[in-house]
Amino acid sequence: MNSQHLQQLKQIIQPNEIITDPDITKAYCTDQRGRYHGEVFAVVQPNTVISIQNIMRYCHQHRIPVTPQGGNTGLCGGATPHISVNNQGIILSLAKLNRLRALSYEDNTITVEAGMVLADLQATAKRAGRYFPLSLASEGSCQIGGNIACNAGGLNVVRYGTTRNLVLGLEYVLANGEMVSHLTPLHKNTSGYEMYQQIIGSEGTLAIITAATLKLFAPPLTTLTAWVGVENIQSAIQLLGALKNHFAECISSFELISAQALSLSATYSHLQTPTESDWHILLELTDSIPEQNLIDPLISILEQGNWINTVIAQSETDRSHLWTLRENISEAQRHLGASIKHDIAVPIEKIAEFIEDCQQQLHQAFPQSQTMLFGHLGDGSLHYNVFISNILNSEVYQHEESINKIVYESVLKYQGTIAAEHGIGQLKNQWLPRIRTQTEMNWMRAQKQQLDPHGILNVGKVLPFQS
């Protein structure tokens, strides 16, 4: 049957748009953490939107499961095929659909295809004298289509919002091959329900995103980066409040790093730790006005609050040193071993209480547990990764359910979310009904049924899987 589909697909797309060599397709079938391994009979890599429409029409007609894939940097197993459809379907990789379509200085917008790598998009905006603010440690590989599909957050949410806030319009192909184009640079449009908003954050379960019109901004011409050692989370939150009072939208990043996470990253990066403390803040202030005086008011705020355990970057090298320590945490953890990762958000005012409570419960249940905590405190989201010091290999996943139960129940107790910015994928879909009401779940199922009636798009992702 698969060979028949393969022959048919070869009739409707170009030879360079299909990969069947198992040595090559294997890499597409494994997620970047190496946790999920799917199987497909082909990876298709269309060059054009028309080609995507043809593929989707065929797959819809023959009920062939399609897994959309961007840069495959997602952390929830969303971009690799679910085990239930092993060898029955295809991966649709957007990598070749990566062109710049338009740039408007008047509207301050850029329109690009979904497969453009985020770093290339940032560079294109920079060459045009503009700034695209979405920034993640995976920006060298992830694609803007994947960012939109996950509603990615990253390092600048405190100032610019999540990806959703940056999207003005989308072009996408539905499961049946129909293309919906809403690539408008309009900053205002109140004409009825906004369908493209449902596609943002739908993780490839409702449509294939093919292009987007995005907001651009003035480039930051003054940047001030500082590292502050703080005694506890409460002190970090007070610092955030003090900065908000004075600097408002000039705060572009406010990152929290625990002593354990810093020590791990410093060793991995062969860099010195800037401060000695239980907790650390990496903050960045930016302004589009050149040579704006940010430093004097920052020093004054830090002195007033006795946040004197501080290093202020004096050069681009200093700045890069500080950011490397933050950005290498994920990679340093990977070298340490396997852990149970959580991408959570809790209201900022409850974070300190949540951390203490959850930590206590984890230690009770798993005395050998160690939490590696870091994240985007400025917007309330945290990476809460639990290591068990005597099980640093994949055997730790045997305890995943119990650890998740402790962490996620605590998150819910403090009115947080179990998926701040990485999405649900196949990692957390069984938890979705716990964080959404029955009405919301019914609405999501109705959307899925209407846009993908044969259920071919990203099977087993987001909505709880029923075999």
Ligand SMILES: Cc1cc2nc3c(=O)[nH]c(=O)nc-3n(C[C@H](O)[C@H](O)[C@H](O)COP(=O)(O)OP(=O)(O)OC[C@H]3O[C@@H](n4cnc5c(N)ncnc54)[C@H](O)[C@@H]3O)c2cc1C
């Ligand atoms: C080191 C590291 C750091 C990270 N830091 C952050 C961070 O700070 N903030 C954050 O939010 N995330 C972060 N991530 C997670 C990840 O990079 C993001 O989720 C990213 O947005 C995924 O983009 P991608 O192109 O790799 O998508 P993929 O991993 O390929 O796909 C992700 C999901 O989107 C779907 N999808 C992809 N492209 C399309 C498309 N064109 N149309 C429809 N569906 C599509 C896939 O089916 C899948 O469900 C990090 C990951 C790594 C490895």
